[in-house]
Amino acid sequence: MLRRRRSLIPYLLLAPGLLWLIVFFVWPLLQVFLASFWSGSVERGYTLSLSNWTNYPNAIEPVLPHVGRSVLYSLTATVLTLLIAYPLAYTIAVRGGRFKNLLLFLVVAPFFTSFLLRTLSWKIILSDNGVIFGPLKDIGILPDDFRVLATPMAVVAGITYNFLPFMTLPIYVALEKIDLRLVEAAQDLYAGPWQRGGTLVGGLVGGVLAAGLSFAFGWPPVIPVVLAILVGAFVGSVFVSEAFVRVTFPLSLPGVFAGSLLTFIPAVGDYVNAEFLGNPDSRMLGNVIQNRFLTQNDFPEASALSFILMAGILVMVLIYTRLLGTEQLTQSRI
Amino acid sequence: MPDRIDLSIEITRRRFLAGSALAGFAAFLSACGTQGTGATATAGAATLPPGTASTTAEPSVGVRATPSAELNWANWCCYLDVDTADDTKWKTLEDFQAANGTVVNYQEVIDENEGFVASISNQIKNSQDPGWDIIVVTDWMVARLVRLGWVEEFDLANMPNYVANVRDIYKSQQWDAGMNHHAPWQTGMTGIGYDPTVTGVLTSVKSLFTVDPRWKGKTEFLTEMRDAVGLAMLAAGTDPRTPTREGCDKAVELMQKAKSDGIVRDVKGNAYTEDLSSGDAVLCMAWSGDIVTLTDTPSVKFLFPDEGVMFWTDNCVIPKGAAHKGTAELMIDYCYVPEHAAQVEAGVAYITPVKGVQEIFAASADNKALATDPLRFPPAELEPKLVQFGILNEADEAYFNEQFAKVIGV
Numbered sequence: 001m002l003r004r005r006r007s008l009i010p011y012l013l014l015a016p017g018l019l020w021l022i023v024f025f026v027w028p029l030l031q032v033f034l035a036s037f038w039s040g041s042v043e044r045g046y047t048l049s050l051s052n053w054t055n056y057p058n059a060i061e062p063v064l065p066h067v068g069r070s071v072l073y074s075l076t077a078t079v080l081t082l083l084i085a086y087p088l089a090y091t092i093a094v095r096g097g098r099f100k101n102l103l104l105f106l107v108v109a110p111f112f113t114s115f116l117l118r119t120l121s122w123k124i125i126l127s128d129n130g131v132i133f134g135p136l137k138d139i140g141i142l143p144d145d146f147r148v149l150a151t152p153m154a155v156v157a158g159i160t161y162n163f164l165p166f167m168t169l170p171i172y173v174a175l176e177k178i179d180l181r182l183v184e185a186a187q188d189l190y191a192g193p194w195q196r197g198g199t200l201v202g203g204l205v206g207g208v209l210a211a212g213l214s215f216a217f218g219w220p221p222v223i224p225v226v227l228a229i230l231v232g233a234f235v236g237s238v239f240v241s242e243a244f245v246r247v248t249f250p251l252s253l254p255g256v257f258a259g260s261l262l263t264f265i266p267a268v269g270d271y272v273n274a275e276f277l278g279n280p281d282s283r284m285l286g287n288v289i290q291n292r293f294l295t296q297n298d299f300p301e302a303s304a305l306s307f308i309l310m311a312g313i314l315v316m317v318l319i320y321t322r323l324l325g326t327e328q329l330t331q332s333r334i
Numbered sequence: 335m336p337d338r339i340d341l342s343i344e345i346t347r348r349r350f351l352a353g354s355a356l357a358g359f360a361a362f363l364s365a366c367g368t369q370g371t372g373a374t375a376t377a378g379a380a381t382l383p384p385g386t387a388s389t390t391a392e393p394s395v396g397v398r399a400t401p402s403a404e405l406n407w408a409n410w411c412c413y414l415d416v417d418t419a420d421d422t423k424w425k426t427l428e429d430f431q432a433a434n435g436t437v438v439n440y441q442e443v444i445d446e447n448e449g450f451v452a453s454i455s456n457q458i459k460n461s462q463d464p465g466w467d468i469i470v471v472t473d474w475m476v477a478r479l480v481r482l483g484w485v486e487e488f489d490l491a492n493m494p495n496y497v498a499n500v501r502d503i504y505k506s507q508q509w510d511a512g513m514n515h516h517a518p519w520q521t522g523m524t525g526i527g528y529d530p531t532v533t534g535v536l537t538s539v540k541s542l543f544t545v546d547p548r549w550k551g552k553t554e555f556l557t558e559m560r561d562a563v564g565l566a567m568l569a570a571g572t573d574p575r576t577p578t579r580e581g582c583d584k585a586v587e588l589m590q591k592a593k594s595d596g597i598v599r600d601v602k603g604n605a606y607t608e609d610l611s612s613g614d615a616v617l618c619m620a621w622s623g624d625i626v627t628l629t630d631t632p633s634v635k636f637l638f639p640d641e642g643v644m645f646w647t648d649n650c651v652i653p654k655g656a657a658h659k660g661t662a663e664l665m666i667d668y669c670y671v672p673e674h675a676a677q678v679e680a681g682v683a684y685i686t687p688v689k690g691v692q693e694i695f696a697a698s699a700d701n702k703a704l705a706t707d708p709l710r711f712p713p714a715e716l717e718p719k720l721v722q723f724g725i726l727n728e729a730d731e732a733y734f735n736e737q738f739a740k741v742i743g744v
Binding site for chain 2: 009012013041042063066123127128129130145147149150278279280281282283287288290291292293294295296297
């Protein structure tokens with residue numbers, strides 16, 4: 001009697017969640033999928049037909065640049081958030097002490113305001129003659145026609161800012177769980193600073209940053225990248241210990257993996273940042289879908305694009321999961 | 335003894351888990367069973383007025399309607415006489431409340447026609463309360479809404495002032511000959527908003543498409559297709575009164591070239607006023623009345639280009655299923671009393687559709703200058719320059735929207 005009741009309980013506990021998913025996720029998704037096989041218009045009505053599979057290639061073909069841009073901006077934003085969030089999460093987890101909760105609250109606090117307001121506030125901050133660029137232009141560091149708003153840089157900056165907590169919190173959770181005695185033990189075994197691990201990490205980070213900045217600002221890449229690698233390598237070898245590279249980072253990889261998924265997947269479909277901070281040449285796939293749905297009322301094309309986006313993200317995430325293979329990576333080190 | 339105590343604890347925990355699972359499941363089922371009171375609009379940037387769920391529609395046929403306790407009105411920016419000290423107060427609405435007891439929830443949430451109508455289209459299609467009693471949309475959108483049956487028919491017995499005072503030039507619309515689905519709100523002009531202290535004095539719409547270091551990278555186009563394509567057609571030399579696909583192609587080509595030459599900073603809706611205000615943009619396709627409200631940047635001016643200005647009318651309509659139709663009719667009628675229309679017009683720099691306002695200004699002490707303001711009462715010599723975009727059939731409209739989407743970048 002007791003055994004049979006035990007086997008039913010998990011299903012009863014899952015049932016509300018499953019029902020919710022089916023009603024509010026699976027069913028609407030099915031509707032969108034069916035809509036992608038429609039032909040017709042809002043006023044004349046729609047007809048469903050398998051021969052409308054041509055909606056898919058017709059929808060994606062003119063917007064391939066937008067797809068490329070969405071992936072590029074999201075990848076850049078994900079890498080940037082990782083570079084910013086990792087030191088932040090590390091400081092809070094390892095050196096936070098009494099202030100851990102306060103610091104975590106400060107990371108999450110911007111989320112209490114609306115997503116739209118946060119993006120619009122960046123419009124004010126990044127304004128051509130606003131608080132940042134006005135003084136710099138007056139002094140003469142920047143040319144008068146320099147601007148960040150209405151460029152891809154502003155879009156990437158906006159996405160990075162908006163998704164920072166999504167990257168910080170999973171990394172924090174992963175770092176919190178690490179037993180610091182392992183790090184201590186590693187340092188006792190000569191895995192301290194001035195080793196090749198720190199040099200490598202520093203050089204890599206410097207190189208990536210310099211390459212990104214050169215690409216964004218249109219500088220010739222060779223000199224900045226070489227310089228950044230050298231400076232980064234030096235800074236890394238002083239501040240980043242071998243123990244970090246061999247113990248801490250591999251143990252925190254599950255957090256990095258979760259954070260990067262939580263950042264990349266919503267960023268690819270984002271349209272708010274591109275709409276308010278970008279210009280007509282930096283629109284993303286999300287803007288296209290919004291235009292097809294709301295302005296052109298072209299539901300079949302918009303639905304087809306949505307499904308292509310979903311399928312694309314799924315494929316990329318599967319490849320990423322295989323590549324990272326977190327279990328192997330974390331276990332082989334320890 | 336210890337075994338028996340352990341066993342009883344284990345059973346209690348299991349029973350607790352089982353009990354909570356069953357209780358949770360039961361609660362979920364009972365919550366599912368209650369029918370919700372109609373979906374509420376959440377799309378777009380519209381703030382939802384409170385209490386939009388299921389209020390019964392008021393009887394409004396034949397007799398003058400009883401004003402309801404509240405009214406929900408969605409409008410564009412800068413279209414009502416805002417109090418200069420407190421931008422959440424509008425004198426006309428306060429006066430209406432004093433006369434009728436209705437609290438008007440007035441929100442300037444409309445940024446562009448398509449996006450706003452899309453945010454309430456699901457409710458209208460499913461015969462639910464769209465959340466707004468009055469919305470203000472442009473002619474071509476009114477034509478589409480009337481065709482789709484998405485607007486309520488006015489009970490003109492409720493609106494004697496509207497019937498008596500609407501100017502005659504508005505009475506010749508083919509898409510609402512009976513004038514009982516829409517009430518013109520303001521007529522405006524699309525020309526150029528610019529800062530002459532940066533760009534120098536300009537006269538031609540072709541400036542928008544000419545490379546010049548004074549405004550290169552600081553020019554903005556509008557996302558409103560008929561305004562942007564219309565002005566581009568005037569610059570290309572074709573006539574927007576009779577729009578053709580070839581004319582559209584030439585206009586789009588001109589705008590794409592302006593983009594690739596680096597002249598254009600962005601293509602946006604009403605938000606261009608923020609960029610003009612902050613100085614991020616110095617030359618924009620602009621709506622006539624907006625410029626006057628940019629009091630932070632008094633150097634920004636409105637230009638009537640030599641080639642012509644696009645002219646259009648925004649109209650009040652009552653969306654189908656609105657909860658307070660009778661009160662909406664009373665509100666519109668209130669605004670058609672010449673004194674009240676003059677009160678609105680003193681704060682709104684567009685063209686009023688109400689007869690008698692110019693005379694009231696000319697006779698008043700404070701507002702005498704407004705009687706000759708070219709933005710509010712365009713002089714007779716301006717009339718040949720006023721260009722109204724021609725009516726498009728469904729297939730042409732789709733073509734124009736598709737081509738223009740390339741300019742927006744989507």
